[in-house]
Amino acid sequence: MARVSQEHLDARRRQIVEGAARCFARDGFHATSMQDVLKETGLSAGAVYRYFPSKDAIIVALALEVLERVGGSFSRAAAAEPPVQPGDVLADTLEEVLQTLDVPPSLIIQVWAETLRNPELAAVLHRGINAVIASWTAIAQNYQRQGLMRDDVPAEHVARTVAACVQGFLIQRALLAPDLRPDVLRDGLRGLTSLTLD
Structure with a gap:
């Protein structure tokens, strides 16, 4: 299995944070679910939860x-x-x-x-x-x-x-x-x- 570079990991983390920020800015923290973050980023639950447990x-x-x-x-x-x-x-x-x-x-x-x-x-x-x-x-x-x-x-x-x-x-x-x-x-x-x- 190919090893994932740190650059790729950092870019993925950035993708999640930026997608979540768009959701939070649009709908607020409490109205935003993790499902909303998944949809915004286009990533799977496993990909997101690998970086952020909540x-x-x-x-x-x-x-x-x-x-x-x-x-x-x-x-x-x-x-x-x-x-x-x-x-x-x-x-x-x-x-x-x-x-x-x-x-x-x-x-x-x-x-x-x-x-x-x-x-x-x-x-x-x-x-x-x-x-x-x-x-x-x-x-x-x-x-x-x-x-x-x-x-x-x-x-x-x-x-x-x-x-x-x-x-x-x-x-x-x-x-x-x-x-x-x-x-x-x-x-x-x-x-x-x-x-x-x-």
Whole structure:
């Protein structure tokens, strides 16, 4: 029997995750069955269950994928020299996620809601968000070391505010303005950071 390459296994896994994401985005997690995922992907039950024992496992895989992409981008920004403007980091990261992962913001919000009933997913999300906050804390500390940001504000508070901007952007895009672009954050943060008061 011929050995299946890792590349083939990765492509099959990607096929399942992408098909499930389309189903979840269209019908929601709870209205989507594993049969729907099988139909969407065109794969047999055995092929799908080889990678994912349940629908919840696919949801966890989706969350991990988004968080790893976001976390990696923010980690690179934390190490950047010279420092990158906060709005540029946010906008570029969101643009990358929206373009390369093809995960609609409505699906991301469903994942957040699902953490209220799924402890495994909640743990994944907590780890991922904590990693993002750690990266942004490092970015803020770098700004402070270089005299680009006030040092009397805790860097973690800056990080949590930035995380809230991302979450708010995704909520607006999912619920109010589906064509909202990440450049809105770039411009908005540029405006806020240029504020001068007497």
